Ligand SMILES: [Fe+2]
């Protein structure tokens with residue numbers, strides 16, 4: 483990841499620390515405390531390319547999009563939500579989205595956000611995994627940032643266990659199945675650069 487790009491081109495929103503702190507207990511599930519900060523950083527890098535986007539909506543949505551996993555038994559998360567036949571359309575996938583909408587609405591209301599702001603955030607959270615299309619530029623930034631962390635060595639290391647794959651098998655799946663799902667050209671470029679680096683360092687092909 484390029485910290486330089488983030489720091490030089492985009493000023494981190496002051497809202498972010500507050501939202502991370504308020505959502506802290508929801509981060510301690512399913513490695514959200516690694517996935518979300520990494521995806522947040524990718525969202526900032528994408529936002530640097532799109533000054534016309536509503537940055538606060540995108541930032542809050544990426545931080546809160548997966549808090550719904552908190553409501554689901556961790557065994558079910560992996561068996562039904564990652565290792566089953568049709569895992570992206572499994573019941574727990576839909577449930578983590580609807581619970582995410584419910585918990586995010588509660589949390590943002592307590593923090594004093596307006597109804598219209600909350601609606602913009604929850605529209606993105608709703609269906610973020612089970613929808614095949616995006617609804618706005620902010621949605622595209624969130625959807626891509628949600629996937630981009632997996633191209634980093636950390637993402638491959640964490641997610642390959644969720645899917646019961648080796649790092650090499652998972653890296654190959656990213657190339658074949660996940661890159662085609664990305665919306666923005668900057669996301670595709672980042673994914674390709676990160677994947678080449680990750681595969682080289684992880685000795686993909688040899689092990
Ligand atoms: Fe999700």
Ligand SMILES: [Fe+2]
Pocket residue numbers: 517547548628
């Ligand atoms: Fe996610």
